[in-house]
Amino acid sequence: MKNIRATMLCAGFALFSLVSSSQEQKIxxxxxxxxKPRLFANLPDRIPVSPDQVNDIISSPVGRSSQFRxxxxxxxxxxxxxxxxxxxxxxxxxxxxxRSDSFNGARLTLSKITHADxxxxxxxxxxxxxxxxxxxxxxxxxxxxxVKKNYYEVVNE
Numbered sequence: 001m002k003n004i005r006a007t008m009l010c011a012g013f014a015l016f017s018l019v020s021s022s023q024e025q026k027i028x029x030x031x032x033x034x035x036k037p038r039l040f041a042n043l044p045d046r047i048p049v050s051p052d053q054v055n056d057i058i059s060s061p062v063g064r065s066s067q068f069r070x071x072x073x074x075x076x077x078x079x080x081x082x083x084x085x086x087x088x089x090x091x092x093x094x095x096x097x098x099r100s101d102s103f104n105g106a107r108l109t110l111s112k113i114t115h116a117d118x119x120x121x122x123x124x125x126x127x128x129x130x131x132x133x134x135x136x137x138x139x140x141x142x143x144x145x146x147v148k149k150n151y152y153e154v155v156n157e
Contacts, residue, residue, distance in 0.1 A: 035132075036132030036151060038131060038132055040135065040148055043148070044148075045148045046147055047145065048145055051120075051144060054110055054122055058094050058095075058096050062083065062084065062085055064081065068098065078100060078102070079101045080099050080108065081101070083099050085097075092114045095112075096109070103126070105128060106128035108124065109125050110124040122139075125154075132152075133148055134148070135147065135148055136154065
């Protein structure tokens with residue numbers, strides 16, 4: 001009698017394991033929305049940036065609200081409030097985040113890295129997660145330039 005119960009119990013577990021579908025669940029993926037509105041549609045694809053202006057912006061205190069000129073070109077101004085600053089490793093890495101008033105809440109993030117040999121490098125972005133374009137700071141031909149890119153070229157969801 002004990003053998004029949006054990007056999008039936010094993011058969012029940014075997015049938016249960018064959019019927020269960022726990023391994024068939026698919027991982028939900030976010031499909032990119034390529035129809036997001038463009039925030040910077042009326043601005044040029046490349047905007048030259050002055051390192052002196054970047055240095056002035058990075059030294060701004062939290063709470064400062066004003067217009068930031070990133071280049072000599074007066075047509076591009078980034079108006080906003082400094083919401084965060086950071087300085088690490090004896091000021092060898094300095095970062096700032098500015099929330100825009102003029103570009104529908106986009107964020108400007110800038111970082112300045114001072115290397116051991118005294119040279120400096122910069123990185124940064126102007127990005128809004130609600131829009132389909134952004135600007136990324138790059139060094140091209142020895143000059144800092146904000147380059148317009150598509151959101152999904154840079155960000156994977």
